[in-house]
Amino acid sequence: DAGVIQSPRHEVTEMGQEVTLRCKPISGHNSLFWYRQTMMRGLELLIYFNNNVPIDDSGMPEDRFSAKMPNASFSTLKIQPSEPRDSAVYFCASSLGAQGAYEQYFGPGTRLTVT
Amino acid sequence: AQSVAQPEDQVNVAEGNPLTVKCTYSVSGNPYLFWYVQYPNRGLQFLLKYITGDNLVKGSYGFEAEFNKSQTSFHLKKPSALVSDSALYFCAVSRGGYSSASKIIFGSGTRLSIRP
Numbered sequence: 001d002a003g004v005i006q007s008p009r010h011e012v013t014e015m016g017q018e019v020t021l022r023c024k025p026i027s028g029h030n031s032l033f034w035y036r037q038t039m040m041r042g043l044e045l046l047i048y049f050n051n052n053v054p055i056d057d058s059g060m061p062e063d064r065f066s067a068k069m070p071n072a073s074f075s076t077l078k079i080q081p082s083e084p085r086d087s088a089v090y091f092c093a094s095s096l097g098a099q100g101a102y103e104q105y106f107g108p109g110t111r112l113t114v115t
Numbered sequence: 116a117q118s119v120a121q122p123e124d125q126v127n128v129a130e131g132n133p134l135t136v137k138c139t140y141s142v143s144g145n146p147y148l149f150w151y152v153q154y155p156n157r158g159l160q161f162l163l164k165y166i167t168g169d170n171l172v173k174g175s176y177g178f179e180a181e182f183n184k185s186q187t188s189f190h191l192k193k194p195s196a197l198v199s200d201s202a203l204y205f206c207a208v209s210r211g212g213y214s215s216a217s218k219i220i221f222g223s224g225t226r227l228s229i230r231p
Contacts, residue, residue, distance in 0.1 A: 004158070042221070042223050042224060043159075043205065043221045043224070045218065045219075045221075048218070056218060091158050091159070093158070093159075099209065099218060099219055100147050100209025100210055100218070100219050101147055101166070101209075103149060103161040103164055104159075104161065104219070105161065106151075106158030106159045106160070107158050108156075108157060108158050109156075109157075109158050
């Protein structure tokens with residue numbers, strides 16, 4: 001299995017621009033997670049999907065962030081408009097089942113820099 | 116609500132010596148406990164988990180962790196450290212289940228440095 005696939009691996013954009021991050025989970029996994037990692041705040045859960053349905057989006061920082069999962073093999077995290085404080089590494093992860101019961105498999109991350 | 120604490124930001128160990136990375140947790144009900152490792156410029160990688168059963172859990176790369184219910188701890192251990200074990204280690208806890216109440220909570224991470 002190829003593991004969780006994320007694209008792009010690096011993204012540099014200017015403040016105010018729209019950014020779209022993409023994720024392909026492991027085939028057969030029914031839970032998908034988006035995380036953000038920074039030195040200051042550590043690892044933060046942004047949103048969690050189960051069977052393509054958002055279950056918990058309480059970690060989404062504000063309305064500028066949105067996430068979708070149109071089917072079991074694809075998810076996007078969009079930031080519009082982007083701000084310098086959004087600079088971070090964004091991880092997508094997937095798991096076989098219930099959020100707390102199964103280990104998660106992480107993608108390589110997207111390093112976002114907003115100037 | 117559940118929480119997890121990793122009291123040490125950094126742990127330094129000489130190669131060949133045993134290592135321990137500490138983790139304590141707070142959760143109502145029975146905990147599900149995990150350890151993950153993150154190498155530079157990589158995503159987190161699952162090491163081991165405790166759901167139920169034997170308190171000593173064995174995982175990848177020779178790591179093991181001991182669940183201690185009375186001390187609410189789940190320390191990560193390895194009998195003989197390797198330089199290649201140097202990485203960032205995360206402990207995580209949840210209650211299991213599908214609701215947002217069973218959210219998995221990650222600790223702040225402990226940087227393990229193994230000197231040759």
